[in-house]
Amino acid sequence: MRNQANRIVLVALTATVLAFLSFQMWDEAYAASRRIGITVALQGHRLKVDEVSKGMPADRAGLQPGDIIVAVDGIPIRSGSDYDEVAATFRRGRPVPFTIERNGKRLILPVAPGTPFPWLQALMSIVATLSYLAIALLAFPGAPRDVRHLLLAAFSGAVALELATPNGALMPYVLSLGGTLLFYLLTGIQMGLLLHLASVIPSSPPWMKKRRWIPYLYYGIGLSASTLISISIVTDAMGHRILPWPSEVLDGPVFDVLMSLWAVAVILILTYQVARSTGRTERAQALLVLIGLLPWAIFTLTTEIVPQLGYSLPDWLTIAQLLVLLPYPVTVFLAIQRHRLFDIELVVRRSILYSGITIVLVALFYGAMGLGGMVLADYLGKRSTSIWLISGATLLVGLLFWPLRQAIQDVIDRKIFPERHALRTSLASLAANLPAKGSLDAMGRHLVNELTRTFTLSSATLLVADPGSGILVAQASNVKPEGLPPEHSLIMGPDDPAMVYLAEAGRPLPAAQVAAVSSSMALRLRTFEASLAVPLLSGNRVAGVLLLGAKQGGEPWRREELELLRLFALNVAAVLENVRLFQSATYEGLTGLYRREAILEILEKEMHRSLRYGRPLTVVMADIDFFKR
Incomplete structure (x- = not known):
């Protein structure tokens, strides 16, 4: 159930980001067709030209900073909304008369809207958005086991959504206002998430463990600020202000100060984390994340402080804003890959390799299809059979695509990831050979001994559910080679909270996590010295549970191992069910x-x-x- 919910969240996030990003590109193309290259500011009841971008249509037409826009295309302009309504009718290359007032004189300047599509900015936006989306997708599956996974996934997903949100040139005013409110909401969430994430990389500091309310303070500040700004924007737009401060104040100086404080706080926390880390790996983890966030922090402080000093910001900062966001996902990737920030480095490496293989094979597929089509068409000319031969050749190439990719993937698994391939082969062989042991007792002993040897475990125990009552009993264990005394037997009903929890999870869970939901289960897990509980599911029913002890040397369970154990457990559950069915059909129960x-x-x-x-x-x-x- 939880895995299904996780997949729904990931699919929804990906679909939303890609939909927003596609609309943003379309929206940007439309905006470029009517852009003239000016920024305006309201001066009383008149609209003043604040800045004119060099080389843009307004600059070529002769508009200058300080000009007062009196009318556009014969329509009087008294506010920014008046100008936006007229600007929505602009068409690329069609001159529009601007009536302006300059030094007490009125001038009419024809301006031809339309600028080239900003390909570089669009490319940077796509790369930055997809980079953060990729980090979110990689980190989210580990969220139930590590709060850092959840924080990284949530923060990266929020940034991806913010970067993909359309600017609103094609949208009605209400939807454009909704996009603005979404921006402030996501920014408030990001404030709390990034501060929280910085406070737990590589681990939570002592002062945070003693004061568990600090993360709530992070989120409270961020969400309170975004809520106040959103309320002021909405009420000002409706003409019914309920806050003592106008939106220009909250959305201006107050927001600028908050952004600056946020950047400084994140850098200070990460600097403290680097300084307090004693291990080389932990220090490298915090240092890489700090390096990734430094460009963003410097950019934020620069863009918030420089305008307050009376200086204007150059136009190229729009692209720079996207550039400073890229180091963070890159350094997080390096922290995962080189310094094991999270236990997903193997997934990252395999994803990159397999994605590269798929891209290359798709390119070869279409290349072969096109080349083969041209060769056959030239060879066969216009004969009626050519279409069938070309279609057959195309179908043959398509049929070869998946087997070829699978064969290359198998080679990569054996050569580049030999540990995973060996483990998968060992577990598959163990599951396949279990029925040959005959009785359930022999299967159980063989299973726990082989798992102990394969993973170098301190102990292993097999619990099997009675087919009639569903009660779990200890079938085999190597905690005590001579056998467990009766008082240590695990007898637990199927309605125990721990059993329900394992059935819903459908995957291996840490023993501490399972013990937290059932005190009786906690006692028995300690008895069997278990560090991991692996449910053996037959449909939605728990057919058994494998209790695995800690690895020798204290090594953590890798995500790849947990996934292989989940698949292995399904095979073992099927074997146990078949043995149970055979025994119930062959032997009399009493x-x-x-x-x-x-x-x-x-x-x-x-x-x-x-x-x-x-x-x-x-x-x-x-x-x-x-x-x-």
């Missing part, structure tokens, strides 16, 4: 003797054997009084 149907089947086989070899057959029957009492 006495443990053969059932009538099994006896008749064995008797028929022995009769055929006797006739085939000409040997005598003897049947002995005994009646024991009160046997079942």
Whole structure:
């Protein structure tokens, strides 16, 4: 259930970001077709030209900073909304008369709207957005096990959504206002998330462990600021101000100060984390994240402080804003890859390799399809059979695509990831050989011994559910080689909270996490020295549980190992169910003797054997009084 919810969240996030990004590109193309290259400011009831970008249509037409826009295309202009309504009718290359007032004189200047599409800015926006989306997708699956995964995924997802949000040139005013409010909401969330994340990389400092309210303070400040600014913008737009400060104040100086304080606080916290880290790996983790955030912090402080000093910012800062966002996902990737910031480095490496393989094969596929089509068309000319041969060749190339990719992936698994390939092969062989052990007891002993050897565990225990009652009992364990005394047996009903929790999770869980939901389970997990609980699921029912002890040397469980254990558990559960079905159909539950149907089947086989070899057959029957009492 939880895995399904995680997949829904990831798909929804990806779809939303890609949809926003596509609309943003379309919106930017439309905005470029009517852009003239000016910024305006309201001066009383008149609109003043504040800045004119060099080389843009307004500059070529002769507009200058300080000009008062009186009318555009014959329509009087008294506010920014008046200008926006007229600007929405602009068409690329069609001159529009601007009536301006300059030094007490009125001039009419024809301005031809339209600027080239900003390809570089669009490319940088796409790269930055997809980089943060990729980090979010990689980190989110580990969120249940590590709060840092959750914080990194949430922060990266919020940044991706913010970068992908359209500017609003094609949207009605209400939707454009909604985009503005979404920006401030995401910014407030990012404030809390980034401060919290900086406080737990590489681990939580002592002062934060003692004051657990500090993360709530982070989120409270960020969300309170974004809420106040949003309320002021909405109420000012409706003409019913309820706050003592206008939106120009909250959205201006107050927001600028908050952004500056946010940047300084994040850098100070990460600097403290670097200074207090004693291990080389932990120090490298915090240092890489600090390096990744430094360009953003410097840019934020520059763009917020310089205008307050009376200086204007250059136009190229729009692209620089996207550039300073890229070092963060790059350094996080390096921290994962080189210094094990999170236990997803193997997933990152495999994702990059397999994605590269897919891209190359797709390119080869289309190249081969196009080349083959041209060769066959030239060779066959216009004969009627050419279309069928070309289609057949295309189909053949398409059919070869997936097997070829799978073969290359298998080679990569064996050569580049030999540990994973060896582990997968070992677990697959173990699951396949279990039925050959015959009885459930022999299977259990073989299973716990092989798992202990494969993962170098301190202990392993197999719990199997009774098919009728669903009660779990200890089937095999190597905690005590001579066997466990009765008081250490685990007998637990299927309705225990721990069993329900394992069934819903459907994946291996840390023993501490399972113990937190059931005190009785916690006691038994300690008895079996378990550090990991692996549910053996048959459908939605728990057919058994593997309790695995800690690895020798204290190594943590890797995500790749947990995924292989999840798949292995499904195979083991199927084997156990088959054994249970065979035993219930063959043996009588109360006495443990053969059932009538099994006896008749064995008797028929022995009769055929006797006739085939000409040997005598003897049947002995005994009646024991009160046997079942």
